[in-house]
Amino acid sequence: MNGLNTTIYDELVGHILKHQDKFYRIAYCYVYQKDAALDIVQNAICKALENYQNLRNENAITTWFYRILINESLSYLRKSKREVLCEPGEIREDIYYEEAYEAKLEVYQLVCNLPEQMKSIVILHYFEGLTLKEISEALDVNLNTVKTRLYAALRRLKKEMEVEI
Amino acid sequence: MKNLKDGKEIYDNIKIPEEMEQNINDLIENNKNRADTFSQSKVIEVPISKRRRPAAYLRYTAAAAAVVLISFTTVLNSSEVFAMSAAKLPVVGAIARVLTVRSYESSEDNKNITVKVPEVVMDGDQNDAIESSTSGAVNSAGSNDTQAGVTGTPPIVADVNARIDKIVEDYLADAKARMQADKEAFLSTGGTEEEWNKRDLEINVDYEVKYDQGNRLSLMLSADESWYGAYDVKYFFNLDLAENRELTLKDVLGEDYVKIADDSIIRQMKERADANPDYVYWGVTDNDSSMEGFTTVDENTKFYLNSEGKPVVYFDKYEVAPGFMGAQEFVIE
Numbered sequence: 001m002n003g004l005n006t007t008i009y010d011e012l013v014g015h016i017l018k019h020q021d022k023f024y025r026i027a028y029c030y031v032y033q034k035d036a037a038l039d040i041v042q043n044a045i046c047k048a049l050e051n052y053q054n055l056r057n058e059n060a061i062t063t064w065f066y067r068i069l070i071n072e073s074l075s076y077l078r079k080s081k082r083e084v085l086c087e088p089g090e091i092r093e094d095i096y097y098e099e100a101y102e103a104k105l106e107v108y109q110l111v112c113n114l115p116e117q118m119k120s121i122v123i124l125h126y127f128e129g130l131t132l133k134e135i136s137e138a139l140d141v142n143l144n145t146v147k148t149r150l151y152a153a154l155r156r157l158k159k160e161m162e163v164e165i
Numbered sequence: 166m167k168n169l170k171d172g173k174e175i176y177d178n179i180k181i182p183e184e185m186e187q188n189i190n191d192l193i194e195n196n197k198n199r200a201d202t203f204s205q206s207k208v209i210e211v212p213i214s215k216r217r218r219p220a221a222y223l224r225y226t227a228a229a230a231a232v233v234l235i236s237f238t239t240v241l242n243s244s245e246v247f248a249m250s251a252a253k254l255p256v257v258g259a260i261a262r263v264l265t266v267r268s269y270e271s272s273e274d275n276k277n278i279t280v281k282v283p284e285v286v287m288d289g290d291q292n293d294a295i296e297s298s299t300s301g302a303v304n305s306a307g308s309n310d311t312q313a314g315v316t317g318t319p320p321i322v323a324d325v326n327a328r329i330d331k332i333v334e335d336y337l338a339d340a341k342a343r344m345q346a347d348k349e350a351f352l353s354t355g356g357t358e359e360e361w362n363k364r365d366l367e368i369n370v371d372y373e374v375k376y377d378q379g380n381r382l383s384l385m386l387s388a389d390e391s392w393y394g395a396y397d398v399k400y401f402f403n404l405d406l407a408e409n410r411e412l413t414l415k416d417v418l419g420e421d422y423v424k425i426a427d428d429s430i431i432r433q434m435k436e437r438a439d440a441n442p443d444y445v446y447w448g449v450t451d452n453d454s455s456m457e458g459f460t461t462v463d464e465n466t467k468f469y470l471n472s473e474g475k476p477v478v479y480f481d482k483y484e485v486a487p488g489f490m491g492a493q494e495f496v497i498e
Contacts, residue, residue, distance in 0.1 A: 013193055020189055025179045033443070034182055036489055042188060049196040051367070054277075079482060080489035095178045107168050108175035126169045127176045140363075142355065161168055 009049075011058045015065060016045055022128065023069055029112050029123055030073035032086050034094060040076050044069040066130075066138035070120055086112035110160050118153035121146055282333050283372040283384065285322045285404070319409040325402050329386060332400055333370055336388045340368045343390070366390070375477075376470035380407035383470035399492070401469045401479065414468055417476045418497060426462040430478060430495045434459065434485075446486050459485040471496060 016023075020041065027040040047068050055064055077084065088105040095101070111122050120139060124130040132150070136143040344366060351361050368390050376383035382404045389397040403412040415422045431449055438450035445451045447458025459480070467479045480486075480493045 016189065016193070020185060021181045024181055024185060025176055028179050029176070031489075033489075035443070038182055038185060038188070041185065042192060045189060045192055046196070049193065076489070078488075080487055091175075094180055095175060096180060097178075101175060101178070104171035104175050107172035111169070111172045122169075123176075127173050140360065142360075145355075157169070 008055055008058050008061075009052050012048060012052050012055065012061055012065075015061045016048070019065075023065075026066075026069060026123060026128070027073050028094065029086075029119070029127075030077060031080075031084055032090060032094070032112070033084075036076065036080075040069070040072045043076075044072040047072070060137070063130075063134050063137040066124065067140060070139065074116060107161070110157055114153055114156065118149050118156070121150050122153050122157075125150065277367045278337070279367065280333065280337070280370040281372060282370065283329060283374075283386065284326050285382065285384070285402075287319070287322060287406070319406060321404060321409045321411065322406070325404060325411075329400075329402070332386065333388070336370065336398065337368065340388075340390050344368075375401075376472060376474055378474065380405055381412060381470060381474065382406060383412075385469055397482070399467075399479070399481070401467050403469060412470075413464060414462060414466060414476060414478075415464070417470070423462055426466075426476075426478060426497050429497045430459065430462070433495050444486070444490060449485075 023041045023044065024037055027037040027044075028034075031037055031040065044065070048065055055061065086109045088102075088109055091105065091108070111126075112119065114122060121135055124135045124138065125132065130138065132146050133143060135141075136146045139146070141149075347366075348361055352358065368388070370386070370388045372387065373385045374383070375385055382402075384402045384404075386400045386402070387398065404410075405412045405416065413422075414426060418425050434446040434449045438444045438446060449459055451458075462478060467481075468476045469479065471477050476497050478495045478497060482488045482490075482492050484493070486493055
């Protein structure tokens with residue numbers, strides 16, 4: 001491996017090692033199952049390491065990797081051919097559970113049960129703290145579309161939370 | 166929004182599996198080895214039939230080995246002296262070899278296409294050996310160049326090679342068509358040419374030699390598109406070179422092969438489903454399911470020979486179980 005690429009490769013490895021927990025949590029939000037989420041993260045890492053040459057700019061590592069990860073998650077769902085709905089019952093075992101979380105679980109569940117396109121945006125923005133512009137890069141969707149979907153998601157969540165209460 | 170913060174609190178408390186860190190370290194380490202292999206331009210001996218690695222890494226191992234083979238064929242073609250001496254080396258253990266005859270990486274529309282097309286070549290008469298003792302580096306990995314192989318090539322080998330070529334050609338044509346259709350959809354829904362070019366898309370065709378001893382050769386050809394897992398395909402070729410025909414499960418397991426294989430597969434399905442509560446084999450461990458699952462093996466059932474020469478029955482994703490379980494393999498003892 002030559003000079004410049006080595007740097008990007010090393011940056012990528014560093015990024016993976018540092019943020020692996022985040023990757024797992026994101027993947028988990030799609031499949032709600034430990035082994036499946038692990039598979040997704042590992043597949044995403046393989047793809048990233050294999051294709052690091054496509055990464056021209058080390059500043060883009062974050063969004064580039066998110067894109068791979070989310071694509072992996074969605075393709076995993078498509079392949080598994082089953083609609084996975086997030087149920088608090090199963091999730092209690094996969095989080096550090098406290099009784100105080102009971103009401104909060106419902107919010108998490110509502111977010112996770114949003115349609116895919118909205119869900120990814122809400123997770124990346126509110127849970128991972130990405131800017132809308134970063135999300136537009138990560139999801140390969142233009143910025144206005146990201147905004148439209150985010151607002152649609154929020155309207156929907158608001159409505160559902162009112163109904164819940 | 167206050168409520169979304171509640172959701173984040175749950176999110177932040179998702180447990181991270183203990184084994185993940187080690188798995189990831191292994192992945193990175195493994196990939197590093199592979200990257201190192203790429204940078205070597207020397208010819209290295211590859212004992213194909215002895216390769217054994219954990220399943221998860223097979224794809225990468227195969228890629229690395231294929232790269233080595235490419236450098237080998239390149240040397241064959243580029244140095245007449247080398248080619249002549251390699252062609253005359255004695256061969257031990259196998260009468261056929263699998264070489265990468267065509268290997269290319271191209272970039273159409275900025276999308277990468279990596280193809281390694283295998284071809285089965287016969288090793289010539291083994292008695293007509295040894296003139297050169299100089300090519301120590303080549304060792305038993307040596308093989309005939311394609312031309313020398315032609316004379317003694319049984320029809321079945323030519324047939325298999327033609328089928329491989331056809332499969333690869335068809336797959337590439339389909340994959341490119343899908344890519345083109347995607348591009349049109351992408352552009353017509355507001356994407357720009359520039360944005361499209363930034364998307365990473367790949368088509369990969371690769372192969373792996375599963376077993377290569379005596380008269381028996383077992384080869385797997387695989388193809389995939391990077392973002393379209395649904396189009397992964399695998400083909401298996403099992404040959405009996407002495408008999409000049411395809412090897413069947415019946416050849417390996419005997420007259421009773423259907424019963425032997427069925428019993429073994431159903432037993433293993435039950436064991437796996439018992440060991441893992443998430444596992445379901447349609448129609449075997451889950452009779453309520455409307456999904457059609459495993460019923461019986463027949464002459465068309467996909468299989469290959471593992472490194473011990475035992476048949477391994479292979480079911481594609483979705484064939485007998487939900488996709489999250491992946492492809493399912495059963496070694497028939």
